[in-house]
Amino acid sequence: MSLLEVRGASSFYGDFQALYDISLAVQEGERFAMIGSNGAGKSTLLRMIAGLLPARGGGIRFDGQAIDALPTHERVKLGVSLVPEGRRVFPSLSVEENLLIGGYRGRRGHWGLGRVYELFPLLKERARRSAAVLSGGEQQALAIGRALMNNPRLLLLDEVSLGLAPVVIRELYDRLPAIAAAGTTVLIVEQNIDQALGVADRVACLLEGRISLAGRPAELTREAIAAAYFGI
Numbered sequence: 001m002s003l004l005e006v007r008g009a010s011s012f013y014g015d016f017q018a019l020y021d022i023s024l025a026v027q028e029g030e031r032f033a034m035i036g037s038n039g040a041g042k043s044t045l046l047r048m049i050a051g052l053l054p055a056r057g058g059g060i061r062f063d064g065q066a067i068d069a070l071p072t073h074e075r076v077k078l079g080v081s082l083v084p085e086g087r088r089v090f091p092s093l094s095v096e097e098n099l100l101i102g103g104y105r106g107r108r109g110h111w112g113l114g115r116v117y118e119l120f121p122l123l124k125e126r127a128r129r130s131a132a133v134l135s136g137g138e139q140q141a142l143a144i145g146r147a148l149m150n151n152p153r154l155l156l157l158d159e160v161s162l163g164l165a166p167v168v169i170r171e172l173y174d175r176l177p178a179i180a181a182a183g184t185t186v187l188i189v190e191q192n193i194d195q196a197l198g199v200a201d202r203v204a205c206l207l208e209g210r211i212s213l214a215g216r217p218a219e220l221t222r223e224a225i226a227a228a229y230f231g232i
């Protein structure tokens with residue numbers, strides 16, 4: 001049984017259809033990457049899984065349970081945590097307060113303040129600082145740490161690399177194995193094809209709201225990926 005199964009789901013903003021008949025399955029322990037260009041529907045897909053946007057038609061199952069009707073906070077309780085695009089840390093709170101909010105009434109498990117600080121030592125050094133003064137990379141680390149505080153079974157990462165320098169991106173991505181090793185399944189979305197291929201067990205591509213390609217990185221040719229990504 002898959003940890004996450006999306007079957008034939010579509011999604012709309014008013015009359016505008018952003019996702020068409022999406023089907024995908026993510027296995028427990030897997031690192032799954034969804035690539036696609038700007039506007040392809042990646043964030044919409046994660047919002048739909050997290051319950052911020054309804055899925056129309058089809059359905060979403062988490063660990064075998066239909067979750068379509070559950071509001072976001074109920075999905076969080078089951079272990080679905082979203083790190084949204086643009087990080088969205090609470091700027092008026094300290095780093096540590098941001099983390100504690102992530103764990104408030106959260107699930108118990110491997111992750112707590114100490115383990116998140118081990119994963120991102122920079123956050124420990126800045127624990128009492130306002131989140132507003134963090135660099136983009138540090139804010140991204142904080143957003144990931146905050147989500148981990150809920151001990152998610154499925155971590156949804158929306159464009160970790162957006163707007164960050166390559167060395168910072170690498171540092172963040174280098175933490176993914178440790179997150180996976182703690183038992184968290186990771187679904188990342190990325191515009192950055194190389195980054196996604198480098199970390200993912202399996203990858204799929206979105207093109208104008210439709211899945212245009214899926215497979216293991218080693219099975220996919222550059223040409224097939226370019227065609228699926230750019231629609232050429």
Ligand SMILES: Nc1ncnc2c1ncn2[C@@H]1O[C@H](COP(=O)(O)OP(=O)(O)O)[C@@H](O)[C@H]1O
Pocket residue numbers: 013016018036037038039040041042043044045
């Ligand atoms: N809040 C919104 N209202 C209306 N249309 C939206 C909204 N958010 C995104 N869209 C549209 O939905 C499509 C998919 O957007 P999005 O999921 O953000 O793409 P991506 O994350 O791949 O860049 C785009 O055409 C975008 O303009």
Ligand SMILES: [Mg+2]
Pocket residue numbers: 042043044085158159
């Ligand atoms: Mg997006």
